[in-house]
Structure formats: C-alpha cells, structure tokens
Amino acid sequence: MEFTVRTRRKRELVDITDRVQQAVRAQEVSEGLCCVYVPHATAAVVVNENADPQVCEDLLDALEKLFPDGVWRHDRVDGNASAHLKASVVGPSKVIPVVGGRLALGRWQAVMLAEFDGPRERRVVVVVR
Amino acid sequence: MEFTVRTRRKRELVDITDRVQQAVRAQEVSEGLCCVYVPHATAAVVVNENADPQVCEDLLDALEKLFPDGVWRHDRVDGNASAHLKASVVGPSKVIPVVGGRLALGRWQAVMLAEFDGPRERRVVVVVR
Amino acid sequence: MEFTVRTRRKRELVDITDRVQQAVRAQEVSEGLCCVYVPHATAAVVVNENADPQVCEDLLDALEKLFPDGVWRHDRVDGNASAHLKASVVGPSKVIPVVGGRLALGRWQAVMLAEFDGPRERRVVVVVR
Numbered sequence: 270m271e272f273t274v275r276t277r278r279k280r281e282l283v284d285i286t287d288r289v290q291q292a293v294r295a296q297e298v299s300e301g302l303c304c305v306y307v308p309h310a311t312a313a314v315v316v317n318e319n320a321d322p323q324v325c326e327d328l329l330d331a332l333e334k335l336f337p338d339g340v341w342r343h344d345r346v347d348g349n350a351s352a353h354l355k356a357s358v359v360g361p362s363k364v365i366p367v368v369g370g371r372l373a374l375g376r377w378q379a380v381m382l383a384e385f386d387g388p389r390e391r392r393v394v395v396v397v398r
Numbered sequence: 399m400e401f402t403v404r405t406r407r408k409r410e411l412v413d414i415t416d417r418v419q420q421a422v423r424a425q426e427v428s429e430g431l432c433c434v435y436v437p438h439a440t441a442a443v444v445v446n447e448n449a450d451p452q453v454c455e456d457l458l459d460a461l462e463k464l465f466p467d468g469v470w471r472h473d474r475v476d477g478n479a480s481a482h483l484k485a486s487v488v489g490p491s492k493v494i495p496v497v498g499g500r501l502a503l504g505r506w507q508a509v510m511l512a513e514f515d516g517p518r519e520r521r522v523v524v525v526v527r
Numbered sequence: 528m529e530f531t532v533r534t535r536r537k538r539e540l541v542d543i544t545d546r547v548q549q550a551v552r553a554q555e556v557s558e559g560l561c562c563v564y565v566p567h568a569t570a571a572v573v574v575n576e577n578a579d580p581q582v583c584e585d586l587l588d589a590l591e592k593l594f595p596d597g598v599w600r601h602d603r604v605d606g607n608a609s610a611h612l613k614a615s616v617v618g619p620s621k622v623i624p625v626v627g628g629r630l631a632l633g634r635w636q637a638v639m640l641a642e643f644d645g646p647r648e649r650r651v652v653v654v655v656r
Contacts, residue, residue, distance in 0.1 A: 304560050304622050304623075304624055306624050310574075310575050316439075316491075318439040321476065323475065324439075327479050330470075331465055331483050335464060335589075335593060341589075343582045346579050350582065350585050354586055357573050357574075357617075358487065358617060360489065360574070360618065361574050361636065362621065363491065364622050366491075366523050366525040373435065376437075377439040378439050378490065392633075396560055396626075398527050431562050453601045453608065456612060457612055457615050464593060489618065492618065492619070493562050493564075494562075495564050503566060504566030504568065504650075
C-alpha cells in the first residue's frame with residue numbers, strides 16, 4: 270500500500286492520518302502493527318498533535334534551531350544538510366498498533382509527513398502485519 | 399494488551415521493562431516483533447540504561463535544554479509545547495525483537511515510559527507479531 | 528538473524544545496508560516488516576544518505592553539539608553519558624517495509640549502525656515479519 274503527497278513548502282507537516290487509516294482498513298487486519306514509512310532521506314514521519322496546528326510549526330522551528338541551515342559539510346555538495354539531519358533524528362518510519370481494525374492513536378495524536386526539503390512529491394508506504 | 403502507569407512528577411522516566419516482558423510472555427509468540435506504544439502526545443517510549451538511573455535524569459535535562467518550556471506558540475494555548483516537542487522527537491513507540499519468547503534487550507537496555515507533562519495516568523499498548 | 532559489526536572509532540556510522548538486505552533475503556518473506564535492532568545502550572540505528580558520506584559526519588557533529596561529552600551526572604560513573612543520550616534519542620531500532628522480498632529503501636537511504644562509544648564489537652538483530 271502506497272500513496273503520494275505533494276508538499277507545498279520547504280518545511281511543513283502534512284496530516285496524513287485519514288489516508289493511513291484508509292490504508293489500514295483496506296488491508297483488513299484486525300489486530301497487528303502498522304508501519305508508516307517514507308522512502309526519502311529529507312522527510313520523516315511524526316506522530317503528535319495537530320488539533321492545534323501551532324504544535325507543528327513549533328516543531329519545525331525547534332528542529333531548525335537544533336539543525337540550522339548552511340553550516341554543514343554536505344551543504345557544499347547539496348545545500349540540504351539540515352534536512353538530512355532532521356530526517357535522521359526524527360526517523361523515516363513510525364509503528365502504530367492496529368486494534369479492532371483501526372490505528373490505536375490517542376485522542377491528540379495525528380500521523381504527519383514531515384517535509385524538510387520541499388516542495389516535492391513524496392511517497393508514503395503503509396504496511397500492516 | 400494494555401496496561402496503565404500512574405506517573406508522579408512533571409517529567410520522569412518510569413521503568414516498564416518487567417510489565418512489557420510479562421505482556422510479551424502472555425502473547426506466547428516465540429519469534430517476532432514487539433511494539434511498545436503510548437497513545438499520548440506528551441509522553442514517549444525510551445529504550446536505554448536504567449542500571450544507573452542518573453542516565454534517565456541526564457536525558458530529561460538534555461531534552462529540557464533542547465526544548466525549553468514557555469517559548470513556543472502552543473504555550474499560549476496549552477502551556478505544554480515543550481512536552482509535545484520532546485514526545486515528537488523521541489517518538490510514541492519503540493519496536494524490539496522477540497527471540498525465544500523474550501524481548502531481545504541488551505544487558506544495559508531497559509524500556510521506559512517517558513513522561514513529559516505529568517503527573518498523569520498513562521496507557522501503554524504492547525502488541526507482538 | 529543476527530550479525531556483528533566491529534567498529535573502529537569512538538564515533539562513526541557504519542553502512543550495514545547490504546548485510547541487512549542479505550538477512551531479509553534469507554528469511555524469504557515477500558511482504559512484511561523488517562526491524563533492525565541493536566541490543567546496546569550506546570549505539571543506535573540510522574536510516575539516511577551515505578552516497579555523500581559527509582552526511583554521516585555532519586550527523587555525528589550535530590549530535591555532539593546537542594549532547595556534548597563530560598557535562599552529565601552519568602559521566603562521573605561511566606564517562607559515556609553523551610553516548611547514552613544520543614542512543615536514546617536516535618533509538619535502538621528502525622522498522623523498514625519489505626516489498627517484493629527487498630527492503631523498500633528509497634534511492635538515497637542507507638541503513639547504518641551508529642556507534643557512539645567505540646571502538647567495540649556490536650550486535651545487529653534483524654527480524655522480518
């Protein structure tokens with residue numbers, strides 16, 4: 270199961286909860302593990318709050334402070350080292366239990382694609398076992 | 399499989415290794431993958447040393463320096479942005495192999511619930527596949 | 528499935544993509560989830576770019592700035608708190624989908640063992656489900 274997301278900005282969090290939930294339903298597994306994976310080295314998957322979308326902006330700001338643009342070796346090669354560092358630390362996948370055929374997300378948890386070097390078309394792979 | 403943990407402080411790491419190990423045994427899977435998941439946006443799961451509990455205090459201090467309290471947009475809404483940022487980066491789940499019916503933890507690895515906005519009652523979901 | 532890696536430096540990223548790919552093939556699972564796990568509290572698993580190995584050096588530098596050596600409580604016990612903090616945040620495992628019998632890695636993604644307190648002999652556990 271795979272879908273694509275077209276990101277619109279250099280850095281953004283895109284809520285993909287509904288599309289992941291659909292992918293889970295399509296796989297008809299009642300109890301198991303769902304892995305949400307991005308096959309990219311400058312994007313990541315985040316599970317956190319999106320009810321107040323400012324949490325997402327805060328996260329992008331915080332990561333920018335920790336991994337600023339333009340001061341790394343790889344910036345002389347490709348100009349996007351900051352994005353690689355953020356993606357390495359946040360990670361390309363999150364694993365979420367499936368209970369009763371649905372993601373066992375808490376009330377304040379959303380699944381988000383983290384774009385660190387957009388805008389681009391990104392792939393999201395969802396596997397349930 | 400699910401259990402609850404009552405945390406006692408605003409920020410703490412609670413060792414849940416034994417309870418996760420019990421949950422694994424109860425599921426009677428000899429070889430597989432164990433996902434330890436918290437359905438919360440201000441808590442996380444950490445796998446690291448607890449033989450010297452100061453490692454846990456160091457981690458809480460380090461995260462506090464990287465994501466300080468009170469300087470984020472979401473703080474005007476809810477006052478707990480720092481906890482969301484820590485939870486986003488550390489992550490709501492860890493996946494640990496099960497070998498011979500037990501978690502394949504190394505000698506110095508413990509499984510810990512990371513509370514970033516307590517005290518609260520937290521749920522821990524353990525799924526083995 | 529398990530293999531060992533002998534690290535050569537105090538801090539380094541060792542590309543283990545081929546060995547993980549071999550382990551996946553050996554398990555003859557066509558579609559599933561692959562967990563790459565290190566049973567150590569001062570090492571971790573990273574998925575990111577190694578085509579330009581400077582990305583790896585940048586990551587080691589960035590983590591060193593965030594979690595410097597010698598300023599933590601655990602340093603009085605063991606001298607390697609920085610390594611524990613890096614390992615806690617990066618995490619001991621990464622989960623990667625298996626599609627068509629192979630890791631669903633993107634073009635710029637490699638699987639790397641992150642050594643934070645070497646040189647040592649490290650174990651890598653690979654489980655596919």
